[in-house]
Amino acid sequence: MLTALRIFFPFILSLGLTYAQYDLVVYGATPQGVTAAVAAAQEGLKVLLLEPGRGVGGVLTRGWLATLDLAEDREGLLQGGLFRDFYRRIGKEASFDVVQAEQAFWAMLREAGVEVRLEVPLDRVGVEAGRLTLLETPMGTVGAPYFVDATDTADLAFRAGASFTQGREDTGLDGRSMAATLVFRMEGLPWGAVFLALNYEGQVRRTGAGAWERSG
Template sequence: MRTWLAFLLFFGLGLAQYDLVVYGATPQGVTAAVAAAQEGLKVLLLEPGRGVGGVLTQGWLATLDLAKDKEGLLQRGLFLDFYRRIGEEASFDVKRAEEALLAMLREAGVELRLEAPLDRVEVDGGTVVALATPGGLFQAPYFVDATDTAELAFRAGAGFTLGREDTGLDRRSMAATLVFRLEGVPWGAVFLALNYEGQVRRTGAGAWGRSGWGFGELVRGYVPSDPSRYALRGLNLSRQDDGNLLVNALLLFGVEGADPLSLKRKRVEAALEAERVVAYLREKDPLLFGTAHLAGVAPKYPVVAQATTGYLKGSLGLSEPVLLGDFLANLEHYYRAKGPEERLRVVLKARELFREELQKPLKRLTLNQLLQALGEGRLSGADPVTRGEAALLLYRLLP
């Protein structure tokens, strides 16, 4: 052991002993801690911030991606417990969600310590044996890093990649989002407008329960203060218990790394951009947003998958048609990063030849022509090619 650890032991300060220490009270950290405690382990959950729930409660990502079939919700276990506690809806109130997570920790007997940033990590033979925070020194046979930035793993010397570096392309990260809160918006009018847009105009917009998604045409005219740093997509809305709306729509580019000072500065700057967005909405649609006011921005801005519409369908959609463009994009991304070069050329040529068909369902005949060009066997079946078939096929084509 290192000198500082031996020093503490010598003077009787000792170590707090646990079966498992989880660092990071993110959703995955909470469920790991609860699951272990339910199996009879003595568990400590350490969180460097002031609350539990990570992106759900601190990043205000208040809409869940649910998967259902004819028999109901596919997600089970602790997620189902959490889902029931927050009201069994896709969108939820963030305060209620944090209360639910705290109750789950309390009922399982997990010891929780907030505002416990990591000071030091003790590693012996490549294994973490202890860590220290301002509140104490903790030892356990097992440690779990559940932070979004993998801070514990990094401090312990684990290898890592940045952004999409693992693909062989570059270290760029996907866009982050800053969720902001709107007050003074008439939810009933928004609900009707979104469903009219989706059901009558067939734009893919819609609203159900606490959730709303759409207004793509409305936001298309927004000009960011700096287009290289910000973009506005269709609004994803989550109605809160107090009637306010959480809006997931403002994309932030160039949010790289995990330097706290840099992230804090960019969050302040992005909050000013959110003010511009609200002013734009008030001007362009005064009936819906004329009384809207910015009531705050999320304490954190998470990096999330940027889907514009459709993610509230409640289905994996494996039986739905796959678009030719989506199928080719997956192949291109892999072959561009990993090769072989010959296969990449086939995919790029297919994109050129079938450019008028990219946004249409992939036909079986087109797929088999592509497979033959790649040196693969034909795929039998009827039109159209489904997303489930495409997923299995991609697994075969991406060794």
């Protein structure tokens, strides 16, 4: 499962002043991209959020990773900040509806005044003296003093010449990537029956199965 808040720390790339139409350009409308853009806009910056895909929310909404790993103590949820705002908007449930989650992200962006453009792939990046200065996209050239790469693949950082390791190389192991989570949708199954069957398996047969809220 994806640890909530681990998603909220994007990679700040560089500083440049050419073609500065915005104070900050965030590339990638993943959860970390949305929250970086919202946080900056709430501080008064003019922010542009670009996304190569068709929606916002990344793995939570486009990848259907619809269960959060929450950290709680006896007084309640430990995570705060913008995550807590998002959590409130999806009904304060660890498992959530992906459509509702995307609507929550859109509401946060709209309320913060972030300009959002979808389906904007990168054509080229401009780098001057080791600093990223502009992006060339089908919508035109975009410049800003600051850029954030919030993509899952670090596409912008790679094109800008940032150093990187692949897979587990940074630990001195190999270049293999982390296994992906298989997520699929089923139709025609009554959730109530699935819920009871999984909990029966776990509690009576001790198989480790279980179900709660929207997840099994």
